[in-house]
Amino acid sequence: MKLKDVIISEANGEFVAVSVGGSFNGMLKLNSTAAFIAEAMQEETTVEAIADKVCESYEVERDIAVKSIEAVVEEFRKVGLIAE
Amino acid sequence: MNDAVTIKQVLDKEGFIIHKIKGGSMLPLLEEKQDMVRLEAVKEKDKLKKYDVPLFFDKKTGTLVLHRIIKVKKDHYITYGDNRKNYEIVPFDSVLAIAVGFYKKDKYIPCDDPEYLKYVKERCSSIRKRKLYLRKREIPAELRVLIKLFAQAVKNDGVSMHVEKDIGEDFDWQTLYKEANRHCIGAMLFPYVKKAGCPEPLLTLWSQNADRALRKEILFDAERKCILDEFEKEQIKYILLKGILIKDFYPKKGIREFSDNDFLLEEKDLEKAKKIMLKRGYENKDSEDFVDCPFYKPPVFNFELHKALFRSTLPISKYFKDTWEKAIKDENRQYGYHMTDEDFYIYVMTHFYKHYAVNGGAGLRYFADFYYLNKGLVKTEKFNNKYVNKTFEKIGISEFIKKTTQMTEQLFSGDENLFSDEMFAYILESGMYGTNTHAVANKMKRDGKAKYWITRLFPSKEYMAKNYPSVKKLPILLPFLWVIRLVSAVCSKERRDKFTEERSISKNVENKAQK
Numbered sequence: 236m237k238l239k240d241v242i243i244s245e246a247n248g249e250f251v252a253v254s255v256g257g258s259f260n261g262m263l264k265l266n267s268t269a270a271f272i273a274e275a276m277q278e279e280t281t282v283e284a285i286a287d288k289v290c291e292s293y294e295v296e297r298d299i300a301v302k303s304i305e306a307v308v309e310e311f312r313k314v315g316l317i318a319e
Numbered sequence: 320m321n322d323a324v325t326i327k328q329v330l331d332k333e334g335f336i337i338h339k340i341k342g343g344s345m346l347p348l349l350e351e352k353q354d355m356v357r358l359e360a361v362k363e364k365d366k367l368k369k370y371d372v373p374l375f376f377d378k379k380t381g382t383l384v385l386h387r388i389i390k391v392k393k394d395h396y397i398t399y400g401d402n403r404k405n406y407e408i409v410p411f412d413s414v415l416a417i418a419v420g421f422y423k424k425d426k427y428i429p430c431d432d433p434e435y436l437k438y439v440k441e442r443c444s445s446i447r448k449r450k451l452y453l454r455k456r457e458i459p460a461e462l463r464v465l466i467k468l469f470a471q472a473v474k475n476d477g478v479s480m481h482v483e484k485d486i487g488e489d490f491d492w493q494t495l496y497k498e499a500n501r502h503c504i505g506a507m508l509f510p511y512v513k514k515a516g517c518p519e520p521l522l523t524l525w526s527q528n529a530d531r532a533l534r535k536e537i538l539f540d541a542e543r544k545c546i547l548d549e550f551e552k553e554q555i556k557y558i559l560l561k562g563i564l565i566k567d568f569y570p571k572k573g574i575r576e577f578s579d580n581d582f583l584l585e586e587k588d589l590e591k592a593k594k595i596m597l598k599r600g601y602e603n604k605d606s607e608d609f610v611d612c613p614f615y616k617p618p619v620f621n622f623e624l625h626k627a628l629f630r631s632t633l634p635i636s637k638y639f640k641d642t643w644e645k646a647i648k649d650e651n652r653q654y655g656y657h658m659t660d661e662d663f664y665i666y667v668m669t670h671f672y673k674h675y676a677v678n679g680g681a682g683l684r685y686f687a688d689f690y691y692l693n694k695g696l697v698k699t700e701k702f703n704n705k706y707v708n709k710t711f712e713k714i715g716i717s718e719f720i721k722k723t724t725q726m727t728e729q730l731f732s733g734d735e736n737l738f739s740d741e742m743f744a745y746i747l748e749s750g751m752y753g754t755n756t757h758a759v760a761n762k763m764k765r766d767g768k769a770k771y772w773i774t775r776l777f778p779s780k781e782y783m784a785k786n787y788p789s790v791k792k793l794p795i796l797l798p799f800l801w802v803i804r805l806v807s808a809v810c811s812k813e814r815r816d817k818f819t820e821e822r823s824i825s826k827n828v829e830n831k832a833q834k
Contacts, residue, residue, distance in 0.1 A: 244537045246572040253537045260618060262534040 238276045238311065239318040245270075252316070259314045268293075272307045276317075282308065322383050323376050323415060330360040330416055337422070344400030345372075345385060348438065354423050356385060358416035365411040367396065370439050372418040372430070375409045385418065387443060401443060458738045460485045461494040462747060466683075466738070468511045469504055470731050473687045475570060480733055482515055492521050501750035502683040503576035506532035533573025535619050536566070542620055543580055547655065549595045556654045558583040558646055560625070561667060564657075568691040576684070578752075579613065579621035585643065586626045596622065628666060633677065635669055638714050660696050661707050665714075667692065671723070672716045677761060679753025681746060686727055693727075759824045768825055775821070777801050 240255045243265075250270035252263040265273060271292065275285045282304050289300040311317050329336045336358050340349045349356065358374050367373055369388055373396070377384045386407060390397035396409040420429040428435050443449055467480035495512070499505040509529040513522060543563070550557050560581040569575045584592055593612075597603065601614035601622070612624045629636035645662060649655035658666065667688065674681040696702060711717045722742055729737040737743050749757055763771045778801075784791045787800045808814040 242537055242541045244540075244572075246533055246537065251533065251537065253534050255538060255541060256618075262530050262537075 236276070236281070236308070236317050236319050237279045238273060238316055241273070241277070241316050243270060243273045243277070252311075254314075254316055257315055259316060261314070263310070263314070263316075268303060269307045269310075272304055273311070276308075276311070326358075326374070326383070327415060330358070335359045335419075336416070340385075344403050345387075346402040348401050349385075349421060350423075354421060356418050357420045357422070357427075359419050361414055361417050364414045365394075367391070367414065367417060370443065373398070373409070373414045374416040374418070375407075375413040376415060377407060377409075378413070379407075383415070387439075389443070389449075399443075399449065401449075459494075460487065460489075461491050461498065463738070464490075464515070465495055465498050465502075465508075466730065466747075467733065468508050468515065469502075469683055469687075470733060472504070472507045472511050472574075473690050474731050486515065492517050496521055496525060498750075500528070503751040504684050504687070505529065506576055507574040507687070529573070532576050535577075536573050536575075538619055539580055543622075546595070546599070546622065547652070549599075550592065551652060551654050553588075553591055553595065554654060555588040555592055555595075556585055556643075556656060558642070558656045558658065560628075561670065564663065565667065565688050565692065568695040569687075570691075575687070579623050581623045581625060583625050583628065583642065589624060589626055592624055596624070629669075629673065633673070635673065635714055635716075638669075638710070639666065660699075660701075661703050661710075664692060664696060664702075665707055665710050668711070668720060668723075669714060669716060672719050674753060675719070675746070675749075677765070679755060679758030679761070680749025681753065682749055682751035683746065684751055685746075686723075686730055689723060689727055690731060756820070756824055759821050760828050763825055763828045768829070771825075776805065 238252075240257055242253045242255060244251055244253065250265040250267065250273075252265055252270075252273055254260075263269075268289075271289065272285055275288050282301060285304050286297055286300045289295065289304065290297055293300075295303075308317065326336055326338070337355050338358060340351050340354045340356060343351055356372075356374075361367070361373070367388055369391055371388050372385060373388065374383060374385050375398070376382075384398075384400075384407065386398040386400045386403075388396045388409075389399050389406070394411060396411070396414075398407045398409050399405075418430060420427055420432075421435075422428075441448070463485045464482045467482050467485070471478070471480045492512075495517075496505070499508050499512075505525065506529040509525050512525060517525065547557065560583055562575065562577040563580050566572075566575045566577070582592075589612075593603065593614075596614040599616070601616045601620070603612065603614050614620075614622045614624070627636065628639040628642060642658065642662070643656075646656040646658060649657055657663070671681055671685050671689070674685075697704070697707075708717070711720050726737060726740065726743055728734075729740075730743075745757070748754065759771075766774070780790055780794055780797055783797060783800055783804070786804075787796070790796050790800055808818070
């Protein structure tokens with residue numbers, strides 16, 4: 236899975252995800268964890284691969300990381316940002 | 320007349336009378352139903368002085384009036400209400416009494432009180448001062464709040480402009496919202512209208528608009544990078560113009576609203592650039608005219624490719640013919656160039672002038688551009704102000720720059736005298752992209768009425784080619800097409816109404832010129 240034509244941008248101390256050309260005409264405001272996950276999803280990847288990166292960068296237990304990643308991925312999927 | 324008789328009787332008996340104020344013609348000095356005036360009988364009715372406030376019988380209206388003497392003539396006075404534009408001619412024998420003092424919230428203020436005399440001097444001492452004061456008072460609360468919140472947003476120094484007293488029960492938030500959008504400052508104002516108490520659901524709509532502005536900027540930044548990468552591949556030289564660079568002087572992303580991005584290209588590369596844009600899915604109108612050649616693509620994209628900074632028909636264009644000779648190569652791009660800071664500033668301010676004086680007007684956002692450019696560019700040590708000022712003089716816009724500087728200082732220091740400034744009123748009316756009324760009036764002032772109407776009724780071949788492309792190949796058709804155009808205009812209610820509007824503008828321009 237990967238994000239489909241999505242720009243992740245830092246703006247005024249926040250992270251935002253904007254879709255280019257998809258059906259989602261809005262903008263998602265992301266916390267730093269969600270932004271990290273979104274960046275990892277700019278290339279073809281899996282939940283497990285993202286979890287590896289999250290655990291490398293943050294002091295967090297793997298199962299908690301996986302749950303967070305799955306929640307964020309689901310939010311992206313709801314607004315049609317994911318190319319499966 | 321009964322009131323006059325009664326008051327006269329009291330004055331004859333007591334020598335004075337204290338009376339409640341009716342009407343608002345003497346605001347802000349005297350408030351109806353709240354304040355009172357002490358009137359004394361006048362022995363020598365022809366001996367009153369300028370700025371005295373007599374009570375007189377107005378034969379025209381059949382009422383008693385309490386207004387201020389502005390001029391003393393041989394056999395009459397000229398009076399105005401402090402809050403009125405129209406004057407009265409008051410024969411000496413119409414005067415019944417003279418005000419000697421006022422009761423404001425039960426405090427007595429005699430007419431020789433220093434604070435009262437200061438009020439008279441500031442508000443009433445000349446027709447011009449009175450008009451300026453009245454014009455200031457006419458600005459609706461919604462515009463006052465717009466201006467104050469704008470100043471607060473741009474300065475962002477934590478100093479409040481105190482809009483609470485302007486936001487009464489009747490305050491129209493929708494009008495504030497519309498005006499903010501008309502001046503392209505809605506996104507900038509959002510945090511401040513929230514604090515000022517903007518109600519729902521308008522607040523949510525405003526928030527969504529602010530988010531849309533940020534999204535638009537992010538999308539444009541990404542798309543512009545892709546387009547410039549293609550230009551680099553095709554060896555097309557380019558200079559980024561206006562908002563693409565100005566926005567980086569703003570303190571936050573997404574608060575400088577805009578409609579498009581502009582590139583300056585060399586004429587030889589225009590067709591190549593056009594092919595790139597079309598390949599990227601853009602639609603293009605006016606493909607023959609590369610002075611302002613727009614390319615559109617959903618959801619938001621609008622890029623303009625320019626072969627010149629200004630149309631060659633504008634006199635100011637001759638000062639910008641050497642842009643490429645003076646341009647400096649970008650460090651990180653092979654075909655990207657930029658103007659010097661000074662030339663960039665000159666160009667931006669001339670562009671502002673063009674919108675203000677030549678097109679239909681310019682809006683408040685230009686003041687934010689001016690403020691941030693001055694802060695981040697002009698006031699830096701290396702900036703060559705001498706060269707810039709000399710160039711403004713050559714172009715003929717020094718007075719405009721001076722006036723803009725003065726208005727910017729007033730705007731951001733909260734000086735409310737700005738509200739009565741004619742140029743500022745024009746800018747408030749204009750909005751960001753000007754109005755048709757202003758555009759027509761500017762053209763008439765520039766070209767003269769006769770030339771304006773001739774070109775309107777008998778436009779050039781290039782203008783006619785937009786709706787009648789056949790005239791390009793067969794110019795002989797031009798006179799026939801003029802006739803067709805005139806006949807179809809007569810048959811169209813919309814165009815007849817437009818003609819009536821332009822005639823009215825023409826009359827206004829003539830009247831103003833005669834004054």
